[in-house]
Structures are given as C-alpha cells and as structure tokens.
Amino acid sequence: MFKKEFKSDNLPKHIGIIMDGNGRWATKRGLPRNFGHKEGINAVERTIDALIKFKVKIVTFFAFSTENWKRSRQEIDGIVELVRSFLKEKKEEFLLKGVKVMSIGDISAFPRDLVEELEEIEEKTKNNDSLIVNLAINYGGRDDILRAVNNLIAQGAKNITKEDISANLYTKDLPDPDFIIRTSGEERISNFMIYQMAYSELYFPKTLWPDFDEKEVRKALEVYSKRERRYGGIK
Numbered sequence: 001m002f003k004k005e006f007k008s009d010n011l012p013k014h015i016g017i018i019m020d021g022n023g024r025w026a027t028k029r030g031l032p033r034n035f036g037h038k039e040g041i042n043a044v045e046r047t048i049d050a051l052i053k054f055k056v057k058i059v060t061f062f063a064f065s066t067e068n069w070k071r072s073r074q075e076i077d078g079i080v081e082l083v084r085s086f087l088k089e090k091k092e093e094f095l096l097k098g099v100k101v102m103s104i105g106d107i108s109a110f111p112r113d114l115v116e117e118l119e120e121i122e123e124k125t126k127n128n129d130s131l132i133v134n135l136a137i138n139y140g141g142r143d144d145i146l147r148a149v150n151n152l153i154a155q156g157a158k159n160i161t162k163e164d165i166s167a168n169l170y171t172k173d174l175p176d177p178d179f180i181i182r183t184s185g186e187e188r189i190s191n192f193m194i195y196q197m198a199y200s201e202l203y204f205p206k207t208l209w210p211d212f213d214e215k216e217v218r219k220a221l222e223v224y225s226k227r228e229r230r231y232g233g234i235k
Helices: 022-028 033-054 073-097 112-124 141-154 162-166 214-225
Strands: 014-018 058-065 099-104 131-139 179-182 201-203
Touching: 022 033, 033 058, 033 073, 033 131, 033 214, 058 073, 073 099, 073 112, 073 131, 099 112, 131 141, 141 162, 179 214, 201 214
Parallel strands: 014 058, 014 179, 058 131, 099 131, 179 201
Antiparallel strands: none
C-alpha cells in the first residue's frame, strides 16, 4: 500500500529523470523506434500531471544527450519533431496548469524553428510556479562542467571554488537534484548532471519509460520518502 499523501519534508524538491526504454518498448511490439519516442511523450505528460498532483516543484527530463547524435538521422529527426510538436501543443495547457518551462544544454545545434518554439514557451511560462519542467536538450554533464570552467577562465577567475563552478553550470538557477530516476532497469547515469547529483538518491525501476505513469511516480516517491539522507554525516 502506498501513502495517500506525502509530507513536504519527505518529497524531493528536484527530480531528474533519465527516460530510458523507448526503443525497447517499440521493438517488443514490432514497431520502429520512433513509435517508442512518441509514446514516451505521453509518459512525460502523465508524469508532469502526477508531479503537480503530488506537489513536487522541479523536474528535469533528460530529453536529448550530447551522445544521442550518434543515432540514425531518421531517429534524431523523429525526436526533434516530437519535441517541437510537444512544445507547440502544450503552451496553453502549461499556462493553465502553472507549469514553467526551462531548458539546459546547447540548443543552438537544433533547427531554428525548434529553438524559437522553446524560447517562446520559456518566455510565456516564466512567471508560473506550480512546477518547473526543465528540459535537458543536447545536454551532457561533462560538457556542462567544461563550459563552466571555460566561463570562469574567461572571467579571469583564480582559486576556483565549488560555489564558482555551481554558479556557472546550466543549472545555476536551480537546486541540485535530490532524486534521480532512470527507467528500464539500466543502472547508470549516462553523463546526466554528474556534478549536480553528487548527493542525489538514485532509483532504477525496471519499467520502460513509455509505461511510466502516476502509479510509477507514486511508487518512486514512496521509495524516496524511506531514504535517510545524511550527506556524509550521521543521524
């Protein structure tokens, strides 16, 4: 049995989600991989609604990594089109639900119309406060750190501190993630917010991402609520 409600002090403030298993979901059904990505968009919508319901404040979806460029052109184009359609179709809905959209990563690598859609939805939703939906697009943890260090060098910084690096990461305006979920049963972090997740709780459900829903969100939050976070200390 799961708790009907979660106390605010038992909830993660910021959840990072590595959405894994779209391709396997499609292959199991004899479908092209992009059908899995399409169904994965529906899982994103269900997850957003569930997180609003459970009063989680921030979620970062790992939508496209710096390594995903190694995939076929057909699959990349399909993902780009799905992201573009998602942003275009969800603008008004996000406004009504109080969702604030942000992004991290080098979006300049994408077609201009996708960049414009992202910039528009970020501007329209910037004052919303029910849930921050942060999209990691063309994002890699190592590139994030490298970019931060190069920014500091350009600023003439010396004796660089942890705080300096944090202040120059893509996520500088967000708290570090408390909880990282990777679906499909794979137990690795795949270059996702590797600096920020130093003290994140990790959770690896076997559910493939297209099957993720409110029940899975509740189950994940139940797991998190039972973890004891000590940050290297003793309670």
